Amino acid sequence: MASVDNKGDEEEPFVVGAASVDNSETLRNHTKDVHILSSAFLLIFLAYGAAQNLETTLNTKDDMGTISLGILYVSFTFFSLIASMVVRFMGSKNAVLLGTSGYWLFIAANLKPTWYTMVPASLYLGFAASIIWVGQGTYLTSTARSQARDYHLHEGTVIGKFNGEFWGMFASHQFVGNLISLAILRNGAGGTTSGTTLLLTVFLCSMTLGTILMCFLSKRVDRGEEGPKDSSFGLCSSLISLLKSVITPLLDVRMLLIIPLIAYSGLQQAFVWAEFTKEIVSPALGVSGVGGSMAVYGAFDAICSITAGRLTSGMSSITWIVSAGLSLQAVVFLWILKYSSTSGVLGILYPLLMAAMLGIGDGVINTQLSALIGILFKHDTEGAFAQLKVWQSASIAVVFFLNPYISLQAMVAIMLAALVLAAGGFLVLTIQIEKAFSSPS
Numbered sequence: 001m002a003s004v005d006n007k008g009d010e011e012e013p014f015v016v017g018a019a020s021v022d023n024s025e026t027l028r029n030h031t032k033d034v035h036i037l038s039s040a041f042l043l044i045f046l047a048y049g050a051a052q053n054l055e056t057t058l059n060t061k062d063d064m065g066t067i068s069l070g071i072l073y074v075s076f077t078f079f080s081l082i083a084s085m086v087v088r089f090m091g092s093k094n095a096v097l098l099g100t101s102g103y104w105l106f107i108a109a110n111l112k113p114t115w116y117t118m119v120p121a122s123l124y125l126g127f128a129a130s131i132i133w134v135g136q137g138t139y140l141t142s143t144a145r146s147q148a149r150d151y152h153l154h155e156g157t158v159i160g161k162f163n164g165e166f167w168g169m170f171a172s173h174q175f176v177g178n179l180i181s182l183a184i185l186r187n188g189a190g191g192t193t194s195g196t197t198l199l200l201t202v203f204l205c206s207m208t209l210g211t212i213l214m215c216f217l218s219k220r221v222d223r224g225e226e227g228p229k230d231s232s233f234g235l236c237s238s239l240i241s242l243l244k245s246v247i248t249p250l251l252d253v254r255m256l257l258i259i260p261l262i263a264y265s266g267l268q269q270a271f272v273w274a275e276f277t278k279e280i281v282s283p284a285l286g287v288s289g290v291g292g293s294m295a296v297y298g299a300f301d302a303i304c305s306i307t308a309g310r311l312t313s314g315m316s317s318i319t320w321i322v323s324a325g326l327s328l329q330a331v332v333f334l335w336i337l338k339y340s341s342t343s344g345v346l347g348i349l350y351p352l353l354m355a356a357m358l359g360i361g362d363g364v365i366n367t368q369l370s371a372l373i374g375i376l377f378k379h380d381t382e383g384a385f386a387q388l389k390v391w392q393s394a395s396i397a398v399v400f401f402l403n404p405y406i407s408l409q410a411m412v413a414i415m416l417a418a419l420v421l422a423a424g425g426f427l428v429l430t431i432q433i434e435k436a437f438s439s440p441s
Helices: 002-058 061-090 092-109 115-151 155-187 193-214 235-251 253-285 289-311 315-337 344-376 381-405 408-438
Strands: none
Touching: 002 061, 002 092, 002 115, 002 155, 002 193, 002 253, 002 289, 061 092, 061 115, 061 381, 092 115, 092 193, 115 155, 115 344, 115 381, 155 193, 155 289, 155 344, 235 253, 235 381, 253 289, 253 315, 253 344, 253 381, 253 408, 289 315, 289 344, 315 344, 315 408, 344 381
8 A cells, every 4th residue: 555655646746747837838839829820910911901002002093993992891891791600610720821812812913903803802802801800809819718717817918918919910010011012112113013013922922921820820719619510511500600690799788889989990990091191191291101101000000009908907998098099089080170281391290190199099999899809708709700890891891982972071070970989889888897897796
């Protein structure tokens, strides 16, 4: 008996040591996946973001650029309705990998822009974008929950930190991509056919690297996210699953209160891409100044995303951070209503200052929306992130289709009205959640 007891005493330290090694490995995997995902999205979207900013300038014939972007975001809206089902079926890692193909084909179509290349590429990119973004939100939230669960950390803090890193890296795509665009088009014959071809080729290489990087992501299965288990996945089951993924989130009062903020997030992004660059930046800095202003926008967006993510710890911090971001953007919109271009240093400084303030607001809203959805909708992460993309993309499409027919002043008035509605819905949500936590169980 003594020998058996001694054997047990010898084995116990070994088991504990093995567990600690496994835990350190788990920690390394969680953070590694966030680094990989963030870097891959940076490589993909530095190309797509800069190309999108130039789309209406490069493809002006018959408004092909503007119409292509409008088609893209309408397609994005409709495919987002089924994106949660696709991501749940494929798994989040496979979804983000497949999603990269749409961005690659869209850039490739711009090498020979015709209606026969741009329209199909825009339609397919709408599908690809819907699954890559629902997959991203699901994957990042799953990774954060695993980190919090394995190490007994506060879930909201980990979700905020991981979203801060992701959105900080993602937002820097505007800075990096537009600097590349500015350098190549200036040194490459000022935006001639050869310069544009070189730029798009560089973008395709960047996207290819991003796709390869995603292959190194760990495979994750979160609650509610499962791959295909039964080969007899019938039509009836598919329709029921689709209806649930679309309707169920809309039966949640919390989602209904967040939707105005989601829609506003899309409106303010499209306003920067379509209206701000055309009506404020170009008259003051010229077409070549668009890249510089968007680089400033992206730099402040990235810095603010990282900062806001690190400050996020729960609903209270999200409330204060979102309120500050909305207030700052409201100041910019009120400023634009009374703005008139001036000459000299101030004429250059004012558009750049506006770009910085808009970038700060965008960084706040993106980071906190993702953290908020990850915290509130644990049991249907895919469905909640699908709703995020449905309303965001629909709002963006509205701006692109209205752009040729509406004045800057009217668009700013719409933005202010949407901001007030978003702030009101978010305030009611905050009050409801605080009441739920303060009420006795």
